Each structure stands twice: as C-alpha cells, then as structure tokens.
Amino acid sequence: MPEINVGAPVGAFVDWLTANFGPLFHAISTVMLVLLDAVLIVLTAPSPYIVILVLVALALLERKWGFGLFTLLAFLLILAMGLWVEAMQTLALVVVATLIAVAIGIPVGIWAARSRRVSNVVRPILDFMQTLPVFVYLIPAVFFFGIGAVPGVVATLVFAIPPAVRLTELGIRSVDKEVTEAAVAFGAKPRQMLREVQLPLAMPSIMAGVNQTLMLALSCVVIAGLVGSGGLGAVVVRGISTLDVGAGFEGGIAVVFLAIYLDRLTSALAEPRRRRTKTRRAEAAPAGTADEPALVSS
Template sequence: MEKTIDIGQYVAVAVKWLTDNLRPFFDFIKVTGNTGIESLEWVFVQTPFYIMIALFTFIAWKQAGKSIALFTVLGFALIYLMGFWEETMQTLALILASTFIALVFAVPLGIWAAKSPTANRVIRPLLDLMQTMPAFVYLIPAVLFFSIGKLPGAFATIIFAMPPAVRLTTLGIEQVPKDVLEAAHSLGATSKQILFKVELPLAMKTILTGINQTILLSLSMVVIAGMIAAGGLGEKVLEGINNLDIGLGFESGLSVVILAIILDRITQAFGNKGLSK
C-alpha cells in the first residue's frame, strides 16, 4: 500500500537538523557522559571483588535481611566463578549512571505533573510513547547523536526506563492527604516548605518504588545496549546469540538475572523498611 502520510520523513529531518546544528553540544555530552560512566566503571572493576561482594552483602543484610544477604554472597560468588565479574561491574556502572540521570529528570517532571493539570496532560502522552515505542528504535537517534559506545546505550536506557519514576512520583504527590496539606498551609508554610518537608517525605515510599522499577527496566535494556558496543553482560549475551553458544548465552543471561534480583530486593527494602526507621 502506498503511503499517504509519511511521518517518518519529518522525524528524520528533525533528527538530521539536530545532528548537524548541535554537534558541539552532543560532542560535549558524549565526552562528559563517557567520562562519568567510565570513571564509575573503573572504580567498580578495580575494587577487589571480595570488597564489592562484602559491601553489597552488608547493604543487603542491613536493609533486606539475612536471606537476601546470603543470596547476594552466593550470587556474586557464582558470577565471579563463571568469569563474568568484570562484565557485571560494567553493567552495574551503566545501570547506576543511567538510573541517576533518569531520576534527575523524572522526579522534577513528576512533581510538575502533580502540581499542574496542564503539564500532566502534556507529559502523560509522552510517557506512553516512551514506554510503548520498541526499545530498538531509541538506538537510531542515540547512535546518530553520540556514535556507538556506552553513552548511546545509556541514552536509550534513560528514555526507556524513566517513565515509571515520573508516574510514581506524580502518584505519590497526589496521594498526600489533603488534611495534612491544609494543616501545613494553616501553619503558614510556604509552597517550597510544603513540597520538601511534607509532600516529598510522605510520597517517598512511592517514589522509591519508581526508582526500583527504573533500575529493573534499565537492566532489561542491557542486551539492546550491547548491540551498540555499550559493553558489559549485554555484549556477552549478544555474542552467545550470534555464535549460537548456548553455554555463553545462558551464563551471561543468568548473571543479568542475579544482578537484577539483588538490586530489586535491596531497592524494595529501602522503600519498605528503610523509611520506617
């Protein structure tokens, strides 16, 4: 069937215009982003594995209990013995950097959407687009803007993983009891004081749930990011697929699962337990 409306050509023109006219800006972002991710990766990789395992085990024990701490020890030990420790630390660095950047944008957007019905009407369709668009599509502008490497992988991950944090921040703010807000207003609190001392603390559990979902969605992008040389476990999974190496694919995929479970349980525990102390 012949096209009658060619939306894609307008998107392509817009992306080309951005690439041609904002090249210095994208180069600056690329250098800055790669430096940050690679620095974090260097710290994780150069730190002895037993120190990293002990650190994560301690956090898991303090926040999630003995069973998760035991799983953390055994899971990370298995990853190390399978020979995927360095790739796991590379993936962890990419996930944490992507999650941090996503939250820098997501939390303010979520607050804005909760405070402004007009902003909410604009932001919600954009979040729907970001969540439902096939993740592979994000790789095209990411590579055009930043070439291949870690930063375009982080760029695609941020776009895909940010919506839950925005939505749950908005939900958390909207669920703050009205009588609490009225009491704060009656005591003469300013809008800024109400936001930082009333709304955000009461909404924090919901916001932490959004952070948890952002981390898990970031991990789901690991293999896709591996397609553009982002490194880590994603490249190993992709290598297993390309070579039909069942053993390599299973072991690297299992490493992703172990890392996902550890991060999921720890971040869940921060929301369920950490705030109640």
C-alpha cells in the same frame, strides 16, 4: 488512500540535528563517558572479593540474612564464571542511567503533581516514551553519539524515565488533603509544604518509581549490547550470534542475579521510609489536634 511518508521528515530532522548540534552531542557523550568510567573504576579497582563484601554489607543493612547469603553466592558465581568485569560494566551503565533518569523524573513528577496543565502535557509524552520499542531509540542515539556505551545509556535513560515521573506525581497527589490543609493552616509555605509534608509522605511511591526505573534500565542491557555498550548485554548478544547456548545462558543468569539484587536492595531501603510514613499518617489522622504542627516542623 494517499501514501504518507512519515519517516522521511523524521530522518531529515535527525540529520539536521546531527549537522547543527554536533558539539552539544559530543559534550553530552564526553560527560556520560566520564561518569561511566568513574563508576566503573569504583567497582573494578578494588579486589572483587572486597566489592562482594561491600555488596553483602548493603544487603544486610535491614538484617535480612537470606538476602545477604543470596548476594554472596550470586556474585561469587558471577566471578567464578569469569563475568566479573562484564557484570560491573553493566552495573555501571545501569547506575548512571538510573541516576540521570531519577534526577530528571522526580522534578518533572513534582511539577506535574503541582500543575494539572503540566500533567496533561506530560502524560501522553510518557505514554509515547514507554510504549515505543527501545530499538527505535537506538537508531537516533547511534546517529548522535556513535557506537559504544553512550547510545546504550541514552536509550536506557529515555526508556526508564516514565516510572520515576508517574510514581512521583502519584505519590504527591495521594497525600491526604487533610494533612496538607492542616500544614497550610499552621502557616506552611509552598516550598515548605513540598519539602516537609508532601515529599516525606510520598516517599514510598517515589522509591517504588526508583525501583521500577532500575528494573527498566536493566531490561535494556541486552538491547544496548547491540550497539557496543559492552557488559553482560554483549555476552548475551555474542552467544546469540554464535549460537553458543552456554555463553548466552551464563550472561543471562548474571543479568538475573543483578536484577534480583537491585530489586531487593531498593525495596529494603524503602521499607524504613514506609514505616516512618505510616507513623506520620497515624500522628496526622486526628485532624485538628495538637499533633499536627509536627508535620510542618519535622
């Protein structure tokens, strides 16, 4: 069997990109650092108690008092452990990576849902992105952007995009054909169909994709800490490298609190949309009735 060195051409390609597109990578790094700093300033400039009250208020939007109490106790414990700044750094990294991933993933998912050819091209790419270990993404990210928070954001971003694309495509494709046919019958144009019929009915699936994107982004926090991204990942990595079980446990439990909060918050925000979607489906169920024009004009 002849030996095939696959890594050599990949390494040569990365070197070529670094040599020829250095200014582009520098611009991307600058923009990401500005976004991270802006989010971090919003989270750390006020008193921690004010930020905790805001987080609790968000948790109480759906009047879930147990979730609000958990939020209060969890973030007070993070503050008491002396990990407030690190937790906010992690939250800023997750927010920036998730926003970029959603901004890329939802349009690509819509495109894939509207074109079978695009879907066939995108699907294996998403499989590759989601199954390749995150450590592999860190290698070119460090080459392109250096050590720091930016390669951690880039690796997290690439790993977290697939759920947003997949669940957006699934949600749009799952819209009842009778509803779309009724909208077409009443003169809905393609953009109007997407904006007023397909996206509202697919919103629960899209929000599930946002939720999964958040969870995947948070799962990369510890790995991103290996390249100097800071935050709770750095705390856990430091605990591992120094065999400090207590420090590693504190960083890990803080990550768990953030994960539970973000998961429950996005799920709570999606529930009103689910109720509205069920109402829309119930109104659209008797195809051919006078209720159907509301699907286009709503």
